[in-house]
Amino acid sequence: MQWETVIGLEVHLQLATRSKIFSGSPTTFGAAPNTQASAVDLAMPGMLPVLNAEAVRFAVMFGLGIGAEIGRRSVFDRKNYFYPDLPKGYQISQFEAPIVGRGSFEIQLEDGSTRSIGITRAHLEEDAGKSLHEDFHGQTGIDLNRAGTPLLEIVSEPDLRNAAEAVAYLKALHSLVTYLGISDGNMAEGSMRCDINLSLRPVGSDTLGTRAEIKNVNSFRFVEKAIRHEVERQADILEDGGKIVQETRLYDADLDETRPMRSKEVANDYRYFPEPDLLPVVIDEAYIEEIRASLPELPVQKRHRFIEQYGLSAYDANVMADSRELADYFEAVAGSCGDAKIAANWVQVELLGQLNKGELALADCPVPAADLGGLIARILDNSISGKIAKQVFEAMWQGEGSADEIIAARGLKQVSDSGALETMVEEVIAANAGQVEQYLAADADRRKKLIGFFVGQVMKLSKGQANPQMVNELLAKKLV
Amino acid sequence: MHDKTVAQLTAGLQTGQFSSAELTRCFLDRIASLDSRYNSFISVADEQAMAAARAADERIAAGDAGPLTGIPIAHKDIFCTDGLRTSCGSRMLDNFVPPYDATLVTRLNRDGVVALGKTNMDEFAMGSSNENSFYGPVRNPWDTSAVPGGSSGGSAAAVAAGLAPAATGTDTGGSIRQPAAFCGITGLKPTYGRVSRLGMVAFASSLDQAGPMARTAEDCALLLNSMAGHDPQDSTSSQVPTEDYCARLADSLQGLRIGLPREYFGAGLDPATAACIDQALKELEALGATLVEVSLPHSHLTIPTYYVIAPAEASTNLSRYDGVRYGYRCEQPTDLLDLYTRTREEGFGEEVKRRILVGTYALSAGYYDAYYKKAQQVRRLIKQDFIDCFGQVDVIAGPTTPGPAFALGSKSDDPVAMYLEDIYTLAVNLAGLPGMSVPAGMVGGKPVGLQLIGQHFGEARLLNVGHRFQQATDWHARRPADPAVEAA
Numbered sequence A: 001m002q003w004e005t006v007i008g009l010e011v012h013l014q015l016a017t018r019s020k021i022f023s024g025s026p027t028t029f030g031a032a033p034n035t036q037a038s039a040v041d042l043a044m045p046g047m048l049p050v051l052n053a054e055a056v057r058f059a060v061m062f063g064l065g066i067g068a069e070i071g072r073r074s075v076f077d078r079k080n081y082f083y084p085d086l087p088k089g090y091q092i093s094q095f096e097a098p099i100v101g102r103g104s105f106e107i108q109l110e111d112g113s114t115r116s117i118g119i120t121r122a123h124l125e126e127d128a129g130k131s132l133h134e135d136f137h138g139q140t141g142i143d144l145n146r147a148g149t150p151l152l153e154i155v156s157e158p159d160l161r162n163a164a165e166a167v168a169y170l171k172a173l174h175s176l177v178t179y180l181g182i183s184d185g186n187m188a189e190g191s192m193r194c195d196i197n198l199s200l201r202p203v204g205s206d207t208l209g210t211r212a213e214i215k216n217v218n219s220f221r222f223v224e225k226a227i228r229h230e231v232e233r234q235a236d237i238l239e240d241g242g243k244i245v246q247e248t249r250l251y252d253a254d255l256d257e258t259r260p261m262r263s264k265e266v267a268n269d270y271r272y273f274p275e276p277d278l279l280p281v282v283i284d285e286a287y288i289e290e291i292r293a294s295l296p297e298l299p300v301q302k303r304h305r306f307i308e309q310y311g312l313s314a315y316d317a318n319v320m321a322d323s324r325e326l327a328d329y330f331e332a333v334a335g336s337c338g339d340a341k342i343a344a345n346w347v348q349v350e351l352l353g354q355l356n357k358g359e360l361a362l363a364d365c366p367v368p369a370a371d372l373g374g375l376i377a378r379i380l381d382n383s384i385s386g387k388i389a390k391q392v393f394e395a396m397w398q399g400e401g402s403a404d405e406i407i408a409a410r411g412l413k414q415v416s417d418s419g420a421l422e423t424m425v426e427e428v429i430a431a432n433a434g435q436v437e438q439y440l441a442a443d444a445d446r447r448k449k450l451i452g453f454f455v456g457q458v459m460k461l462s463k464g465q466a467n468p469q470m471v472n473e474l475l476a477k478k479l480v
Numbered sequence B: 001m002h003d004k005t006v007a008q009l010t011a012g013l014q015t016g017q018f019s020s021a022e023l024t025r026c027f028l029d030r031i032a033s034l035d036s037r038y039n040s041f042i043s044v045a046d047e048q049a050m051a052a053a054r055a056a057d058e059r060i061a062a063g064d065a066g067p068l069t070g071i072p073i074a075h076k077d078i079f080c081t082d083g084l085r086t087s088c089g090s091r092m093l094d095n096f097v098p099p100y101d102a103t104l105v106t107r108l109n110r111d112g113v114v115a116l117g118k119t120n121m122d123e124f125a126m127g128s129s130n131e132n133s134f135y136g137p138v139r140n141p142w143d144t145s146a147v148p149g150g151s152s153g154g155s156a157a158a159v160a161a162g163l164a165p166a167a168t169g170t171d172t173g174g175s176i177r178q179p180a181a182f183c184g185i186t187g188l189k190p191t192y193g194r195v196s197r198l199g200m201v202a203f204a205s206s207l208d209q210a211g212p213m214a215r216t217a218e219d220c221a222l223l224l225n226s227m228a229g230h231d232p233q234d235s236t237s238s239q240v241p242t243e244d245y246c247a248r249l250a251d252s253l254q255g256l257r258i259g260l261p262r263e264y265f266g267a268g269l270d271p272a273t274a275a276c277i278d279q280a281l282k283e284l285e286a287l288g289a290t291l292v293e294v295s296l297p298h299s300h301l302t303i304p305t306y307y308v309i310a311p312a313e314a315s316t317n318l319s320r321y322d323g324v325r326y327g328y329r330c331e332q333p334t335d336l337l338d339l340y341t342r343t344r345e346e347g348f349g350e351e352v353k354r355r356i357l358v359g360t361y362a363l364s365a366g367y368y369d370a371y372y373k374k375a376q377q378v379r380r381l382i383k384q385d386f387i388d389c390f391g392q393v394d395v396i397a398g399p400t401t402p403g404p405a406f407a408l409g410s411k412s413d414d415p416v417a418m419y420l421e422d423i424y425t426l427a428v429n430l431a432g433l434p435g436m437s438v439p440a441g442m443v444g445g446k447p448v449g450l451q452l453i454g455q456h457f458g459e460a461r462l463l464n465v466g467h468r469f470q471q472a473t474d475w476h477a478r479r480p481a482d483p484a485v486e487a488a
Helices: A053-065 A163-180 A220-239 A285-294 A298-310 A312-321 A324-337 A340-357 A369-380 A384-397 A403-410 A418-431 A433-441 A446-463 A467-480 B005-015 B019-037 B046-061 B103-110 B153-160 B178-183 B217-227 B270-287 B299-319 B336-347 B350-363 B368-389 B415-421 B424-433 B459-472 B482-487
Strands: A002-013 A077-080 A090-095 A103-108 A114-127 A128-134 A141-143 A150-156 A191-200 A212-215 A247-252 A257-260 B041-042 B074-075 B115-119 B167-168 B184-191 B210-215 B258-263 B290-294 B394-398 B434-443 B446-453
Touching: A002 A163, A053 A114, A053 A150, A053 A163, A053 A285, A077 B299, A090 A114, A103 A163, A103 A298, A114 A163, A128 B415, A163 A191, A163 A220, A163 A298, A191 A220, A212 A220, A220 A247, A220 B103, A257 B258, A285 B434, A298 A312, A298 A324, A298 A340, A312 A340, A324 A340, A324 A369, A340 A369, A340 A384, A369 A384, A369 A403, A384 A403, A384 B005, A384 B178, A384 B258, A418 A433, A418 A446, A433 A446, B005 B019, B005 B217, B019 B041, B019 B046, B019 B074, B019 B115, B019 B153, B019 B482, B041 B153, B074 B153, B103 B115, B103 B217, B115 B153, B153 B178, B153 B210, B153 B217, B167 B217, B167 B368, B178 B434, B178 B446, B184 B217, B184 B459, B217 B434, B217 B459, B258 B270, B270 B290, B270 B394, B270 B434, B270 B446, B270 B459, B299 B350, B299 B368, B299 B415, B299 B424, B350 B368, B368 B424, B394 B459, B434 B459, B446 B459
Parallel strands: A212 A247, B074 B115, B074 B167, B258 B290, B258 B394
Antiparallel strands: A002 A150, A002 A191, A077 A090, A103 A114, A114 A150, A128 A141, A191 A212, A247 A257, B041 B115, B167 B210, B184 B210, B184 B434, B394 B446, B434 B446
């Protein structure tokens, strides 16, 4: 049977607030264990939560970013369960009345096509601490630095159909939240963690199959792998006439498999009820409008603008709009050289190539956008060829100066002096009598191919600096 | 000095009749020699108290004193006190020394009070007799075979016995008013949110409220002036401005309309107690008030509503006592589950475990709608009853308790009989209103309390009514036999 995969994702997004959601402790990653846990985070007797206004603002920004309804009166609830890294014995979350309601946003697939993915809801909650099972001689260590870190749990509709779409969704989400500046989106540090709900159904069916939930997958690559494995596992069971058990599974990146979590790790009844220590969060129109007015241009809008304004392909527009920093960089390059398409090409191939090679962030890029624009301008005015430009870019990357400085210092300026070129052309013709004979004997089609040899020889002689168009013209004139 | 009111002691301190150090020494000595009879203190802070007293004397000498500077008081052991054990009457916190003060403690300290120590209480404030304490029951100074009421029984007994001129208490369902009534003192539960809950060990968050317990309404007003006010660290604390609660104490009661809910004077009310209340109401009438019969039609739902909401909130508020970070931990846990179960089994007493079980049940999937959600709906009806009444009257009055203090052990095997003790006080918490108990008579040698219920943030009016009543009566001035005097 042909199966259709149905995937919904729950993403726990760590919000980039300076302090925790219910206490004044800092949220900095990587501090020594338990140095960023206050009496509130430790759930000392009599301590009370106070809601961080910035967390609310970030959640509303997200809601507006996906065109969602904002909960005008959202309520915090207690989610009760016992675990040593959950100091209060309950997590403060939102259950019946989340701050962000239904919305949607557009994702772009590899082939350039777009899809709209529904968001069911997003709610604010606090993170738990960490249990450390190593180095404690059979006991468990508890680090409560992370306890109380603000999270936005973003729940998608079951709109995704395969691993590639799931990854595209996560990338688009990552792009959106970093544009908004509400999260650093750093998956390696746990700023974006993903639970995958996945089920299969016969192609054509419109009822959902029984799903399994895969918890806490923390990289794009693992999401892709976990989905592939889970699809295979479920398909095998269904093909054999078996039934999927609704359960929570864990993706083990080391063994590259999913397996059921121990039943102890799965609480059954969280006894949700409204948190009596906090008032409902009441949001008015003026607050929403103030935030709406302050929103930056978002990735989808930017992508569409790049296509319309600069004539970029959907694919290029998507790459350029991926992050706010890259988009700004691209626009600065395009502005200074005057040709957006070539700018996009250079940013995509050369710049991102160098960054990836050096594992650098754009912020660490040694070549300012104006300088890259200056280099491209030299290609456009025929001062250098594209090939030489790559050498110049390499030198710029090494900090040797601007394009003009490097071109001058290395004498790379394209030779367009017809006298000098003519001398070189004649030299090549004289040195390759055999090839000249072949050329002259060939028909027009074949000549087009053979002329490349002579161009190559001239370029070699000129150390790549000859103006290729002029060389072509001269050769055509001389080879008669 | 020990039988004076706070107002009298303030005058004595400020005119130099005695120093705070002398005053404090006097109370510490009385606690040391007499409290074995009452068991009203869990911890006594001798050294800290004397140091605070000396500091207060310096402030007085420097002319930097307020009405509470140098006044010794006792704190219910539910308020966290920096460096001083805060047990909440429980084995679970027997070893717990907080590194911080409750906001209420901070505010009183700022005004120069001298904390004598921490008073006994029902474990986690759950109880109406003070028999549910890990530290043993408290005895009523008027009759040591009787309970002092609960859960603020230690505070009430200490004030009644002259071991402290005033004390702090908390009231979730009557825990200030009922022991105040049983011990013949004055106790005020302010409007929910009037006094910060930060640093007060939580029982039921939506009902808990701290307040003063003292001999007179005037003393309660002096203490409330220090305690009340918005606390940005407590999201449920109110931003409604406070006022000087002493300013209107002497206002006339002429034209005051007092509502008498017929549901508070029916079956179940001890006739002798009812007679005291009638007499007290006549006194108020004589002071110019008009008595109006009113109705609180949902009163019969008060106990079941309270005993769903309070245990539900308590069941999760008490989840933090898990033996992981502080407090009691069982010996040699074999694994996590063993750590949790034995710590909580051994660390909590019977009544606390009963309420955790009831609350957990009420919040469970499949029961939530029938119990917790329903109880919240009824709670709104109960509150609406009061709002409707306050359309006709200014203050509501009735008995604080169905009868005077009962004998130790007489109800401890019957939780429901114990719960019925709070029948007149619970609704005030459910509605978030201020309520006060003032001494209003004696039955069989034991005090009876008149309960006054005010509108939201109507503390000043309640204190005014209590003060005028106390100007006209002397029930608040009566003292139980003092063993120190007898011995002399």
